[in-house]
Amino acid sequence: MNAPETRTDTAAARPASRRALAFIVLLVWIDTLSFGLVIPVLPTMVMRLGGVSLSEASAIGGWLVMSFAIAQFMAAPVLGGLSDRFGRRPVLLVSSAGHALAFLIAAFAPNLLVLFIGRIIAGATGASYATAYAYIADVTEPEKRAQNFGLVGVAFGLGFMAGPALGGLLGAEDYRLPFLAASAACMANFLLGWFVLPESLRQDLRRTFSLARANPFSTFRRLSAVRGPLLVLAIVHFLWWMAIQAQHTIWPYYTQYRYGWSPQDVGLSLGMVGLLSVLVNGLLVKRAVKRLGEARTLRAGLLAGVLAASLYALAETPALLLGGILIGSLGALAPASLQALATSMTAPDAQGELQGALNAISSVTIVLGPPLYAQIFASVSGADALLRLPGAPFFVAATMAGAAFLLVTMGLQAPRRIARA
Incomplete structure (x- = not known):
């Protein structure tokens, strides 16, 4: 008698799981959308609140991004540990509500200090992606997890495509409107989750919260x-x-300084970046790896990044910049092929360790990169600049991508030999 009930329960659980998965994908999309909404108007907001020039605003903007990244880095393992203790649902709901509050604070910020506070709260409460992935793992059969994780990637790309474009349109009316829109979207996400989202983590699978496991710096041991x-x-x-x-840091400052672009222009250009990223990831990566192999695909992506950054640095006209965007979209070939190479060179029981190490490296760059590029741009674009070279940050980026290309070309001739060994 129990077997039919088990089958019925399983069948009934499938629609609920699908609804939960749809909500999680929507949550990631809205989180990314809200982040992208405010990018085009940050230069205007910083200049207005701080009474500073565009070049000075770029330096402040770099510290804003850094504060957001540090808060996210510190909060991510804490939220993950809390979700293991209390369940995924409360953590996701608190993250959505906190994100809504953070954008509301920033929207009405009377000065730069309050703006910083809003961005720090946004970083801490926006660190919900790990919990979203854990939720998907809870409600998805192992053989379907890869494709469902892929849906999260698509949602991320679509959010970054729509967010800046919409933010630019709203910012053309009032630079505070994108922050209000982002807050409203996150609050709608909270309300929808409150009424729709079920808990995914069973009581018998929960564990006590540990400060040692929640220490973000322990990640670097990997x-x-x-x-x-x-x-x-x-x-x-x-x-x-x-x-x-x-590109993530100085794009709105650089394009406004060099071409006089409005927030709407900035948003549409970043929307184009997002759209091309979705297309390359969805249509080209798999075909390129199958035809060229991981190592050659990685080199192609890195070379595209070198060429794109060089074009950004040298582009005297928006047409050349748009050409750089087209070439730069092929840079999306690099991360996927690098992941494929790294996982093929790692033992099956060490894959988690590998991903932890790579995530730690990414976290470092998100903390270090924004202030570095912002300070470079401020030093070569201000009124007192000894050398007026606004493309200098992209020259530095091209050098780094070029060094990566040379390392792969000269130092990675061995993946297939390792695989055979």
Whole structure:
């Protein structure tokens, strides 16, 4: 008699799981959308609140991004540990509500200090991606997890495509509107989750919260496992992530300074970046790896990054910049192929250790990159600049991507030999 009830329960659970998965994908999309909404108007907001020039605002903007990244880095393992103790649902709901509050604080910030406070809260409460992945693992059969994790990646790309474009349109009316829109979207996410989202973690699978496990710096211990050819890939990973921080950090400042772009122009250009990233990830990566192999695909992606950053640095006209965007979209070939190479060179029981190490490296670049590029841009674009070279940050980025390309070309001739061994 129990068997039919078990089958019925399982069948009934499937629609609920699908609804929960749809909500999680929506949550990631809204989180990314809200982050992208405010990018085009940050230069205007910093200049207005601080009474500073564009070049000075870029330096402050770098510290804003850094504060957001540090808060996210510190909060991510804490939220993960709390979700293991109290369940995924309360952590996701608190994250959505906190994110809504953070954007509301920033929208009405009377000065830069309050703006910093809002961005720090946004970073801490926006560190919900790990919990979202854990939720998917809870409600998905092992054989379907990869494709469902892929849905999260698509949601991330679509959010970054729509967010800046919409933020630019709203910012053309009032630079505070994108922050209000981001707050409203996160609050809608909270309310939807409150009424729709079920808990995914069973009581018998929960564990006590541990401060030792929640220590974000313990992640770096995993770097000790990276040796040999994997060390080459780890360095390449660091250089690539450092290179792409240039675009993430100074794009709105650079395009406004060099071309006089409005927030709407900035948003549409970043929307184009997001769209091309989705297309390359969804349509080209798999075909390129199948045809060229992981190592050649990685080199192609890195070379595209070098060429794109160089074009950004040299682009006297928006047309050349848009050409750089088209070439730079092929840079999306690099992360996927690097992951494939790294996992193929790692034992099955060490895959988690590998991902922890790579995530730690990425975290470092997100903290270090923004202030580095912002300070470079401020020093070569201000009224007192000894050398007026606004493209200098992208030259630095091109150098880093070029070093990564050379490392792969000269130091990674061994993946297939390792595989055979």
